[in-house]
Amino acid sequence: MTDLERHDYDVVIIGAGGSGLRAAIEAREQGRRTAIICKSLFGKAHTVMAEGGAAAAMGNANPRDSWQVHFRDTMRGGKFMNNPRMAELHAKEAPDRIWELETYGALFDRTPEGKISQRNFGGHEYPRLAHVGDRTGLELIRTMQQKIVSLQQDDFAATGDYEDNLKVFSECTVTELLKDSSGRIAGVFAYWRETGRFLVFCAPAVVLATGGIGKSFKVTTNSWEYTGDGHALALRAGSTLINMEFVQFHPTGMVWPPSVKGILVTESVRGDGGVLRNDTGSRFMFDYVPDVFRKQYAETEEEADGWYDDPDSNRRPPELLPRDEVARAINSEIKAGHGTEHGGVFLDIATRRSPEFIHKRLPSMYHQFKELADVDITKESMEIGPTCHYVMGGVEVDPDTAAAANVPGLFAAGEVSGGMHGSNRLGGNSLSDLLVFGRRAGSGAAQYLARIGTDRPAVSEDDVTAARNRAVAPFGREGGDNPYSLHQELQQSMNDLVGLIRTAPEMREALSRLQLLKDRAATLTVEGHQQFNPGWHLALDLRNMLLVSECVARAALERQESRGGHTRDDYPTMSAEWRQVNLVCSIAPAGDGIELAHQPLPKMADDLIRLFDRGELSKYLTPAEMAALPVGVQD
Amino acid sequence: MTYDAHFRVWRGDTDAGDLQDYIVEVNDGEVVLDVIHRLQATQTPDLAVRWNCKAGKCGSCSAEINGRPRLLCMTRMNNFGADETVTVTPMRAFPVVRDLVTDVSFNYTKAQQIPAFAPPVGVAPGDYRMAQVDVERSQEFRKCIECFLCQDTCHVVRDHEENKQAFAGPRFLMRISELDMHPLDSRDRKLEAQDRHGLGYCNITKCCTEVCPEGIHITDNALIPLKERVADRKYDPLVWLGSKIFRRGSSTGGARTPGA
Numbered sequence: 003m004t005d006l007e008r009h010d011y012d013v014v015i016i017g018a019g020g021s022g023l024r025a026a027i028e029a030r031e032q033g034r035r036t037a038i039i040c041k042s043l044f045g046k047a048h049t050v051m052a053e054g055g056a057a058a059a060m061g062n063a064n065p066r067d068s069w070q071v072h073f074r075d076t077m078r079g080g081k082f083m084n085n086p087r088m089a090e091l092h093a094k095e096a097p098d099r100i101w102e103l104e105t106y107g108a109l110f111d112r113t114p115e116g117k118i119s120q121r122n123f124g125g126h127e128y129p130r131l132a133h134v135g136d137r138t139g140l141e142l143i144r145t146m147q148q149k150i151v152s153l154q155q156d157d158f159a160a161t162g163d164y165e166d167n168l169k170v171f172s173e174c175t176v177t178e179l180l181k182d183s184s185g186r187i188a189g190v191f192a193y194w195r196e197t198g199r200f201l202v203f204c205a206p207a208v209v210l211a212t213g214g215i216g217k218s219f220k221v222t223t224n225s226w227e228y229t230g231d232g233h234a235l236a237l238r239a240g241s242t243l244i245n246m247e248f249v250q251f252h253p254t255g256m257v258w259p260p261s262v263k264g265i266l267v268t269e270s271v272r273g274d275g276g277v278l279r280n281d282t283g284s285r286f287m288f289d290y291v292p293d294v295f296r297k298q299y300a301e302t303e304e305e306a307d308g309w310y311d312d313p314d315s316n317r318r319p320p321e322l323l324p325r326d327e328v329a330r331a332i333n334s335e336i337k338a339g340h341g342t343e344h345g346g347v348f349l350d351i352a353t354r355r356s357p358e359f360i361h362k363r364l365p366s367m368y369h370q371f372k373e374l375a376d377v378d379i380t381k382e383s384m385e386i387g388p389t390c391h392y393v394m395g396g397v398e399v400d401p402d403t404a405a406a407a408n409v410p411g412l413f414a415a416g417e418v419s420g421g422m423h424g425s426n427r428l429g430g431n432s433l434s435d436l437l438v439f440g441r442r443a444g445s446g447a448a449q450y451l452a453r454i455g456t457d458r459p460a461v462s463e464d465d466v467t468a469a470r471n472r473a474v475a476p477f478g479r480e481g482g483d484n485p486y487s488l489h490q491e492l493q494q495s496m497n498d499l500v501g502l503i504r505t506a507p508e509m510r511e512a513l514s515r516l517q518l519l520k521d522r523a524a525t526l527t528v529e530g531h532q533q534f535n536p537g538w539h540l541a542l543d544l545r546n547m548l549l550v551s552e553c554v555a556r557a558a559l560e561r562q563e564s565r566g567g568h569t570r571d572d573y574p575t576m577s578a579e580w581r582q583v584n585l586v587c588s589i590a591p592a593g594d595g596i597e598l599a600h601q602p603l604p605k606m607a608d609d610l611i612r613l614f615d616r617g618e619l620s621k622y623l624t625p626a627e628m629a630a631l632p633v634g635v636q637d
Numbered sequence: 638m639t640y641d642a643h644f645r646v647w648r649g650d651t652d653a654g655d656l657q658d659y660i661v662e663v664n665d666g667e668v669v670l671d672v673i674h675r676l677q678a679t680q681t682p683d684l685a686v687r688w689n690c691k692a693g694k695c696g697s698c699s700a701e702i703n704g705r706p707r708l709l710c711m712t713r714m715n716n717f718g719a720d721e722t723v724t725v726t727p728m729r730a731f732p733v734v735r736d737l738v739t740d741v742s743f744n745y746t747k748a749q750q751i752p753a754f755a756p757p758v759g760v761a762p763g764d765y766r767m768a769q770v771d772v773e774r775s776q777e778f779r780k781c782i783e784c785f786l787c788q789d790t791c792h793v794v795r796d797h798e799e800n801k802q803a804f805a806g807p808r809f810l811m812r813i814s815e816l817d818m819h820p821l822d823s824r825d826r827k828l829e830a831q832d833r834h835g836l837g838y839c840n841i842t843k844c845c846t847e848v849c850p851e852g853i854h855i856t857d858n859a860l861i862p863l864k865e866r867v868a869d870r871k872y873d874p875l876v877w878l879g880s881k882i883f884r885r886g887s888s889t890g891g892a893r894t895p896g897a
């Protein structure tokens with residue numbers, strides 16, 4: 003194939019968000035020639051939108067904080083479905099990863115002693131989120147982008163070429179992973195968005211850092227990039243996805259005007275004193291504290307308000323419950339007829355904090371509401387409602403090396419990986435997850451290369467031809483659907499039928515609609531040419547969205563309980579038996595369908611289990627598990 | 638309120654192009670990007686435009702609306718009368734790729750040439766101590782979303798392709814200023830700002846500041862103070878001599894002053 007661009011690398015990283023960049027830095031620092039591929043321009047990945055902060059038990063705001071407390075909070079937030087080893091590594095390593103960013107030039111907000119300031123967030127026992135106003139993700143991505151440039155400058159000084167050992171291929175989309183005859187990763191197939199030209203990267207190690215799947219839902223905080231590409235690539239390459247039924251609906255998205263519906267309103271508004279009210283002005287969250295959390299949350303407004311200044315003698319306000327609880331509570335208020343004019347509830351910071359405080363702590367929220375909704379949040383309440391935000395599910399990985407299941411040479415980190423957050427992610431735990439497991443993936447890839455030595459895989463030319471034919475297929479057809487309308491139908495179905503509250507009949511309906519959409523997607527027609535053609539790009543992304551949506555719907559139908567980011571109207575309670583089960587999706591041997599299997603959840607090590615008392619464990623574990631607890635667990 | 642608006646959108650590629658007329662529906666509360674998306678979905682599926690966050694956070698959707706450099710996602714339709722024609726064109730200072738998408742690689746090249754943060758020697762990770770008042774100055778510049786609208790606007794390069802080589806543009810001069818004000822950066826950046834990145838081309842017209850969607854005071858807070866510090870340096874004979882001696886042996890890239 004003559005018009006095909008070819009590159010050779012040691013490590014190819016798909017994704018330039020927090021996890022991809024951290025992986026690239028690590029692989030490069032371990033001496034590996036590394037390529038970063040991303041769909042948008044460099045510096046625009048989803049991570050840039052993160053607002054609130056990155057959770058790490060540095061203990062700057064409250065010296066009682068430690069990795070053990072962070073670990074406990076993470077497990078509670080995930081309702082004990084987390085991969086405990088991942089949660090442990092995350093809690094232990096997050097502080098070092100944050101401090102390291104300062105050596106790259108990051109400028110976090112400071113405490114009076116000049117340390118990194120830490121803010122409160124839902125589900126975190128102590129103020130724990132390192133932050134920069136409400137634009138922490140921007141700081142993270144820019145810092146690492148600049149670190150990459152710094153590594154390139156070192157190479158320039160040594161070789162005269164900035165891009166010799168570390169190069170960013172931006173506005174370039176990967177459509178397939180390529181394997182050698184023995185089933186190991188051999189490279190990737192991609193196209194330039196600008197020209198439509200195809201590329202092949204030969205590389206023994208590939209890191210998936212592609213982020214989430216939210217663009218399959220209508221109301222979402224996620225951008226066009228979140229089409230689940232990495233999830234689908236992993237599946238098609240023979241790896242597995244876990245926890246796909248767990249999708250986080252953020253409690254506070256904008257609801258008005260319609261064109262901004264879904265855009266995130268950061269949790270920091272609540273962390274910094276904002277409260278939720280219904281149409282009567284009542285702080286309804288006090289009515290929604292579930293039993294498992296009763297001990298940690300305030301029962302009166304006085305106690306809740308006292309907590310901001312004196313957290314040692316007051317319990318936390320219920321507005322800061324984990325996201326799944328808050329989202330369900332808001333949903334119930336709206337359903338009960340206590341919503342606002344535009345179908346949300348009120349988020350009030352105006353009556354609680356001074357305009358100066360709001361401008362200082364929440365500048366981009368002020369800006370966002372002023373510009374997009376004509377609302378001055380220092381004077382009026384915001385109208386908010388749940389919005390699809392994050393997928394807990396993802397590629398099944400080895401916690402220590404980030405190696406993906408079943409496919410040698412494949413790694414995954416960040417939102418595309420599964421297990422770390424269990425059934426529900428705590429705010430701020432994603433940014434730190436990106437750093438901890440991004441680094442581990444980069445290092446896992448480097449170690450893998452050392453292991454295979456000179457035995458490098460070869461790309462099969464037949465696979466390249468097949469990949470190319472699949473990519474151009476939509477141009478050759480006539481009379482099929484337009485990708486935009488198909489996408490809208492998919493989003494509507496997922497939103498209505500596999501959303502925040504789920505039932506079996508609705509999910510069955512979703513699955514049959516997905517099947518019809520899949521059939522129609524096979525005959526999609528695209529107009530125009532290959533040069534920067536968004537219609538074509540969407541047509542290729544749709545294949546991934548449909549596959550991943552099927553995983554979500556299948557797993558959600560299977561799991562007969564409610565837990566974290568999976569709420570069943572027909573099975574409203576948590577089941578200790580189901581906690582022991584990970585649902586694993588793989589591609590069916592024939593065709594493009596999904597197979598679902600039950601797999602035991604990895605066990606918590608004894609020293610980790612001793613961090614909890616029996617009373618708390620009994621809310622999550624089966625009687626048999628309780629009977630088998632190690633010695634030394636407190637009552 | 639829903640109405641039909643008259644849009645004129647530049648369509649074309651590297652070879653040729655012109656403004657094309659569309660009549661398109663507009664609803665309450667929408668921004669220009671919503672209307673462009675509606676055009677894609679209903680009339681012209683291959684219309685090329687960049688966007689990501691749709692909330693003014695990523696700086697992808699830069700273009701010119703009625704001749705003014707702006708973010709498509711942060712420009713509300715109620716800025717325009719229902720009978721007003723809205724003209725959308727790509728950023729003028731950069732070569733067009735297709736329709737509203739331009740080749741912004743100039744900016745990434747410049748970014749690569751600004752020497753990176755030089756960490757303080759002997760301070761371990763975790764031991765960085767900085768006062769909030771001291772980080773705030775640089776933090777203002779780190780709000781930059783790299784929309785490159787200031788780069789598009791600055792008259793030094795807007796219609797002067799020939800200056801692009803010597804001039805980093807407001808965004809990247811501001812980056813030098815940011816590092817210079819970083820409490821723990823250990824590199825002296827003043828002379829290189831002037832000699833290698835073209836600070837002298839800036840004649841403080843403030844056009845960059847006017848278009849910045851983040852409201853960063855680029856000229857007043859970054860460029861003018863940098864110019865002042867450069868002036869202080871240039872007139873100090875000892876520093877001048879020292880810097881000349883250092884520069885002879887150094888390469889143009891990111892090589893750091895040994896031991897600095």
Ligand SMILES: Cc1cc2nc3c(=O)[nH]c(=O)nc-3n(C[C@H](O)[C@H](O)[C@H](O)COP(=O)(O)OP(=O)(O)OC[C@H]3O[C@@H](n4cnc5c(N)ncnc54)[C@H](O)[C@@H]3O)c2cc1C
Binds near residue numbers: 039047211213429
């Ligand atoms: C509005 C918002 C606010 C948030 N706030 C917070 C917060 O305060 N704290 C927190 O911890 N978390 C927050 N999150 C979550 C967190 O930001 C994300 O989970 C995280 O940034 C994901 O990072 P990532 O590295 O996995 O992927 P991303 O940053 O999403 O990057 C994905 C990358 O993969 C690339 N890519 C995808 N598919 C392909 C393909 N086929 N080919 C090539 N490249 C591809 C994309 O171009 C992109 O570069 C927030 C999320 C949103 C949406």
Ligand code: SF4
Binds near residue numbers: 791806839860
């Ligand atoms: S102030 Fe300087 S950088 Fe800004 S537009 Fe004017 S000349 Fe350009």
Ligand code: SF4
Binds near residue numbers: 788845850853
């Ligand atoms: S300084 Fe302002 S205008 Fe310039 S790139 Fe940054 S955000 Fe855009």
Ligand code: FES
Binds near residue numbers: 687688693696699
């Ligand atoms: S789409 Fe991100 S700034 Fe407009």
